Amino acid sequence: MAAATGLLALAESRMRGRMTILTFHRVLPDELFKDYLFPSLAVSESMFRGQMESIARRCQVVTLEEGLQALKSGQAEGDKPMVAVTFDDGYADNVRVAAPIMNAHGVRATFFVVTGFIGTDAELWYDVAARRWQIATLEQLAAACRACGIDASWMKKAKPDIGHWMSFLKRLEPAQRANVVAELADPGPLESRRHLDRLMTAEELRELVDAGHVIGSHTMSHPLLPQLDAASLKAELETSLSQLQKWLGQPVRGFSYPNGDHDDRVRQAVADAGCTHACTTRTGRNGPEADPMRLSRIDMHPSRASGLHGEFDEPSFRASISLIHPYPWSR
Numbered sequence: 001m002a003a004a005t006g007l008l009a010l011a012e013s014r015m016r017g018r019m020t021i022l023t024f025h026r027v028l029p030d031e032l033f034k035d036y037l038f039p040s041l042a043v044s045e046s047m048f049r050g051q052m053e054s055i056a057r058r059c060q061v062v063t064l065e066e067g068l069q070a071l072k073s074g075q076a077e078g079d080k081p082m083v084a085v086t087f088d089d090g091y092a093d094n095v096r097v098a099a100p101i102m103n104a105h106g107v108r109a110t111f112f113v114v115t116g117f118i119g120t121d122a123e124l125w126y127d128v129a130a131r132r133w134q135i136a137t138l139e140q141l142a143a144a145c146r147a148c149g150i151d152a153s154w155m156k157k158a159k160p161d162i163g164h165w166m167s168f169l170k171r172l173e174p175a176q177r178a179n180v181v182a183e184l185a186d187p188g189p190l191e192s193r194r195h196l197d198r199l200m201t202a203e204e205l206r207e208l209v210d211a212g213h214v215i216g217s218h219t220m221s222h223p224l225l226p227q228l229d230a231a232s233l234k235a236e237l238e239t240s241l242s243q244l245q246k247w248l249g250q251p252v253r254g255f256s257y258p259n260g261d262h263d264d265r266v267r268q269a270v271a272d273a274g275c276t277h278a279c280t281t282r283t284g285r286n287g288p289e290a291d292p293m294r295l296s297r298i299d300m301h302p303s304r305a306s307g308l309h310g311e312f313d314e315p316s317f318r319a320s321i322s323l324i325h326p327y328p329w330s331r
């Protein structure tokens with residue numbers, strides 16, 4: 001126990017002088033968390049409360065811009081580790097479930113939102129793909145691929161799990177991917193969780209800004225940016241930023257690459273569109289030498305802060321955010 005405590009203290013000392021950025025997607029009420037289709041993308045409300053209480057007590061919580069400024073000016077060497085909280089996608093649970101907990105602990109976060117879906121009732125493509133996958137048989141998945149002229153021999157034996165199905169779809173061309181998903185049967189609207197599964201509205205974004213949080217862009221439609229031609233890439237970035245500026249009455253400078261996918265061309269396009277910092281999904285923390293257009297983060301997979309029964313466990317959480325664990329499940 002003493003050795004474990006020493007190891008944790010040593011690992012946390014390496015957080016000093018650097019910015020540790022946490023990534024969240026969904027925060028769901030405990031009873032809805034249990035049967036969510038993408039368990040790796042959500043944490044339960046009770047776990048999130050434990051995480052926020054912990055960083056509010058043990059860390060200096062900053063916004064990305066404050067953290068970058070502190071790194072640049074050499075003022076990041078406080079006693080407490082510097083931590084920033086980010087959310088990708090912009091689901092309604094962020095404002096309804098997560099924000100009240102953060103507000104109570106004085107934690108201000110950055111929300112990277114898929115602007116084209118803000119205020120609409122449309123589902124993001126991967127939610128559609130996942131819900132159609134859920135009701136499809138192996139034969140139906142294979143038939144959908146064959147109907148679009150795509151080799152489906154890799155899933156001959158058993159229905160692929162959700163992780164394999166999604167990574168297969170992500171490797172397809174955008175039009176092919178849309179065609180395959182369109183071939184699958186539609187399970188109909190999801191009413192039970194719809195109040196949380198929709199994205200936020202423009203009023204809800206303003207509500208977050210009024211509470212001291214920051215809004216950033218996550219594109220218009222969540223495409224995998226390296227697959228886009230120059231014109232579509234520019235449109236995804238510029239339309240999203242100008243729309244957010246119109247809603248919020250202030251310029252938006254932060255960006256998060258969908259799926260973390262970026263290359264030098266995409267990085268440059270994001271900078272050219274006016275962003276001063278951008279988050280990847282690469283695991284790590286950021287020192288003064290970090291490229292602000294390629295910030296590393298730590299994905300808050302629920303297992304990274306769980307005790308034996310899935311409850312919040314502070315030593316596991318501290319180990320995760322101080323990078324003690326290797327991250328074999330990193331995406």
Ligand SMILES: [Zn+2]
Pocket residue numbers: 088089218222258259
């Ligand atoms: Zn995303």
